[in-house]
Amino acid sequence: GDRARLLCVGANGQPRPAERPPASSRPNRRIVPTHRTSHRKSYDYASPFPLVGRNQHQLQRPPLAAGPAGTRAGMANASSISRSLRRSLAPDALHRLLLQRSRAFVTAECHRPVVLHKRGPDILHDPWFNRGTAFSMTERDRLGLRGLLPPSVVSSQQQIDRFMGDLKRLEQNARDGPSDTYQLAKWRILNRLHDRNETMYYKVLIDNIEEYAPIVYTPTVGAVCQNYSGLFRRPRGMYFSAEDRGEMMSMVYNWPADQVDMIVVTDGSRILGLGDLGVQGIGIAIGKLDLYVAAAGINPQRVLPVMIDVGTNNEKLLKDPLYLGLQEHRLEGEEYVEIIDEFMEAVFSRWPNVIVQFEDFQSKWAFRLLQRYRKTYRMFNDDVQGTAGVAIAGLLGAVRAQGRPMIDFPKQKIVVAGAGSAGIGVVNAASRTMARMLGNNEVAFESARSQFWIVDAHGLITEERVDIDPDARPFARRKSELTHQGLNEGASLIEVVKKVKPDVILGLSAVGGLFSKEVLEALKDSSSSRPAIFAMSNPTKNAECTPEEAFSIIGEKVVFSSGSPFDDVDLGDGKIGHSNQGNNMYLFPGIGLGTLLSGARIVSDGMLQAAAERLASYMKEEEVLQGIIYPPTSRIRDITKEVAAAVVREAVAEDLAEGYRDMDARELARLSEEETVDYVKNNMWNPVYPTVVYKKD
Numbered sequence: 184g185d186r187a188r189l190l191c192v193g194a195n196g197q198p199r200p201a202e203r204p205p206a207s208s209r210p211n212r213r214i215v216p217t218h219r220t221s222h223r224k225s226y227d228y229a230s231p232f233p234l235v236g237r238n239q240h241q242l243q244r245p246p247l248a249a250g251p252a253g254t255r256a257g258m259a260n261a262s263s264i265s266r267s268l269r270r271s272l273a274p275d276a277l278h279r280l281l282l283q284r285s286r287a288f289v290t291a292e293c294h295r296p297v298v299l300h301k302r303g304p305d306i307l308h309d310p311w312f313n314r315g316t317a318f319s320m321t322e323r324d325r326l327g328l329r330g331l332l333p334p335s336v337v338s339s340q341q342q343i344d345r346f347m348g349d350l351k352r353l354e355q356n357a358r359d360g361p362s363d364t365y366q367l368a369k370w371r372i373l374n375r376l377h378d379r380n381e382t383m384y385y386k387v388l389i390d391n392i393e394e395y396a397p398i399v400y401t402p403t404v405g406a407v408c409q410n411y412s413g414l415f416r417r418p419r420g421m422y423f424s425a426e427d428r429g430e431m432m433s434m435v436y437n438w439p440a441d442q443v444d445m446i447v448v449t450d451g452s453r454i455l456g457l458g459d460l461g462v463q464g465i466g467i468a469i470g471k472l473d474l475y476v477a478a479a480g481i482n483p484q485r486v487l488p489v490m491i492d493v494g495t496n497n498e499k500l501l502k503d504p505l506y507l508g509l510q511e512h513r514l515e516g517e518e519y520v521e522i523i524d525e526f527m528e529a530v531f532s533r534w535p536n537v538i539v540q541f542e543d544f545q546s547k548w549a550f551r552l553l554q555r556y557r558k559t560y561r562m563f564n565d566d567v568q569g570t571a572g573v574a575i576a577g578l579l580g581a582v583r584a585q586g587r588p589m590i591d592f593p594k595q596k597i598v599v600a601g602a603g604s605a606g607i608g609v610v611n612a613a614s615r616t617m618a619r620m621l622g623n624n625e626v627a628f629e630s631a632r633s634q635f636w637i638v639d640a641h642g643l644i645t646e647e648r649v650d651i652d653p654d655a656r657p658f659a660r661r662k663s664e665l666t667h668q669g670l671n672e673g674a675s676l677i678e679v680v681k682k683v684k685p686d687v688i689l690g691l692s693a694v695g696g697l698f699s700k701e702v703l704e705a706l707k708d709s710s711s712s713r714p715a716i717f718a719m720s721n722p723t724k725n726a727e728c729t730p731e732e733a734f735s736i737i738g739e740k741v742v743f744s745s746g747s748p749f750d751d752v753d754l755g756d757g758k759i760g761h762s763n764q765g766n767n768m769y770l771f772p773g774i775g776l777g778t779l780l781s782g783a784r785i786v787s788d789g790m791l792q793a794a795a796e797r798l799a800s801y802m803k804e805e806e807v808l809q810g811i812i813y814p815p816t817s818r819i820r821d822i823t824k825e826v827a828a829a830v831v832r833e834a835v836a837e838d839l840a841e842g843y844r845d846m847d848a849r850e851l852a853r854l855s856e857e858e859t860v861d862y863v864k865n866n867m868w869n870p871v872y873p874t875v876v877y878k879k880d
């Protein structure tokens with residue numbers, strides 16, 4: 184009972200979390216006193232009275248067993264010490280005996296298991312039995328919880344420390360700046376709604392996407408990941424860790440849904456521009472899937488955020504006692520690849536039609552894993568491929584904003600700051616687009632390549648770079664070009680902008696403020712009538728520059744876009760400097776939905792290209808001429824529908840479509856463009872309460 188529970192003290196003097204909450208906190212619980220001693224009241228949970236309330240069918244005590252003191256039957260006798268024994272004992276001895284027996288009762292009471300007729304997530308969502316991260320590994324295995332919690336097992340005291348730390352952080356945030364406080368506070372409120380009522384959560388999100396995308400997605404999701412161990416209340420998604428090697432094939436069955444359409448997986452190694460956040464990176468997978476539901480209408484019961492925890496190289500997290508992930512350095516090499524292989528085999532064996540989006544893996548793995556899986560699994564890498572498509576659409580928009588036709592794109596000079604998964608992904612895809620426009624032959628490729636200058640942490644990348652990253656090599660500036668341009672290996676960004684006079688500077692460097700006053704001043708000499716700036720790094724503080732800086736230094740002609748949202752800039756005289764959001768959120772939901780609804784076995788380059796082209800053509804001439812090159816977030820559901828339809832049609836054209844539900848490949852091929860859009864629209868989930876009925880088993 185409640186007394187018994189409070190008296191359960193573990194060896195370390197900490198209260199041991201009991202199997203059951205205090206009886207007094209259970210609604211409508213009928214309690215039957217069974218024993219009365221002078222100093223203790225105990226209750227029989229095995230009473231014949233039915234439990235009332237929602238746990239009625241799920242809670243059952245094991246039957247009483249006959250046995251010695253310490254077992255249930257032994258305890259029942261504990262207070263019934265025979266009259267003769269009572270008489271034969273001195274009062275002190277009798278007192279000691281009674282104490283000893285009742286202690287045995289309490290201990291047994293604490294150890295006595297509660298039989299639950301539920302497993303896995305149902306336990307985690309039951310506040311009476313949930314222990315969260317304090318479930319031991321054996322309990323996790325016994326109760327089907329493996330993978331449903333972050334890998335670290337913590338004590339109940341650590342749970343309290345974490346909660347208190349988080350509570351205090353709120354006070355700290357209030358001191359440090361109000362905007363921060365509000366964004367995390369809003370996230371908490373929305374997150375609690377997400378835990379209570381998914382339909383309502385998504386209705387709020389869809390109806391107010393412009394207001395809340397910045398909370399569930401970038402930039403706030405970055406702060407959420409940074410503070411995840413403190414914000415953690417309930418797990419969401421699945422956690423596969425290095426400790427789960429050999430178990431993943433069975434672990435996937437701990438997930439309650441028989442059908443999963445979309446998985447977003449991260450290993451937490453490069454979360455936005457915030458670096459290695461280890462297990463805390465699960466927040467980004469959750470945020471991306473929120474957009475899958477809100478923008479693409481993927482059924483929220485069929486999404487699965489996944490964290491693969493192979494350790495972290497973040498020294499702060501390695502030392503943090505409240506960190507919820509594995510506190511060891513990241514696995515590397517073959518060991519790492521084997522874990523990802525095992526994960527892919529496991530999820531595709533349970534859900535053969537699932538689509539896996541790789542998110543925020545550090546560049547070296549982003550490229551390698553993409554090459555490894557893209558021809559065999561339905562997967563894509565959002566940072567490499569989604570970002571590339573969004574950038575191409577924006578770059579084409581920037582050409583149109585100059586009043587020139589898209590076909591002039593191959594003439595644009597583009598300086599890219601950042602040679603990671605995103606930067607190289609963009610240069611690869613954008614140069615291919617140029618090459619296609621130029622005839623798709625070797626000369627075209629060479630000409631396209633020469634339109635790009637890549638600057639990374641060591642400056643301009645040239646053929647002379649020692650230990651050059653193989654992914655960047657094709658775009659290293661040639662020696663002959665350097666002398667001609669007056670540039671050297673490692674030249675600074677300012678120097679490059681001054682000498683090249685580019686039409687576009689595009690930042691995917693994760694360095695906030697990299698497009699400094701000097702860089703922007705240099706861009707004033709751009710050979711373009713409307714130079715374009717893409718400050719694409721996330722979250723907000725990592726943006727290479729702000730729209731205020733861009734418009735105030737370069738003037739109203741500049742075309743500006745950023746990865747995280749900024750407000751438009753008032754230029755005076757009724758003029759507005761448009762701040763576009765150039766974020767892969769305009770493509771990944773449509774790529775995923777189009778792949779799902781076409782039943783394409785892989786995500787081909789052509790499908791990605793079709794998605795990018797649809798986004799580019801979505802913007803109307805008059806919008807583009809005003810410098811509006813991406814749609815507002817409020818139109819994200821509409822643009823996603825269009826992108827998905829373009830992906831379906833391309834999958835059909837490439838003969839990759841195998842159909843979805845009743846719509847087989849042949850039927851898909853028969854759909855007109857308009858009908859394809861309708862087909863997509865009709866398959867998007869809407870946040871409406873379903874009719875629910877009860878049927879006895």
Ligand SMILES: NC(=O)c1ccc[n+]([C@@H]2O[C@H](COP(=O)([O-])OP(=O)(O)OC[C@H]3O[C@@H](n4cnc5c(N)ncnc54)[C@H](O)[C@@H]3O)[C@@H](O)[C@H]2O)c1
Pocket residue numbers: 453454455456457545546565566570573600601602603604605606638639640641676690691692693694697719720721722725745746747765766767768
């Ligand atoms: N807007 C979007 O849709 C979008 C999509 C993907 C990634 N991103 C952002 O792009 C950023 C980079 O992502 P990534 O995966 O490529 O990361 P990454 O860490 O792999 O790459 C960062 C690159 O920036 C370079 N860099 C560092 N300092 C520099 C400097 N001073 N000057 C020039 N280059 C410098 C590094 O050398 C490296 O090549 C992140 O902030 C991420 O949030 C944005």
Ligand SMILES: O=C(O)C[C@H](O)C(=O)O
Pocket residue numbers: 401454455456543565566720721746766767768
């Ligand atoms: O997550 C985003 O907002 C975009 C992109 O995937 C990133 O990694 O920054």
Ligand SMILES: [Mg+2]
Pocket residue numbers: 455542543565566
């Ligand atoms: Mg990303």
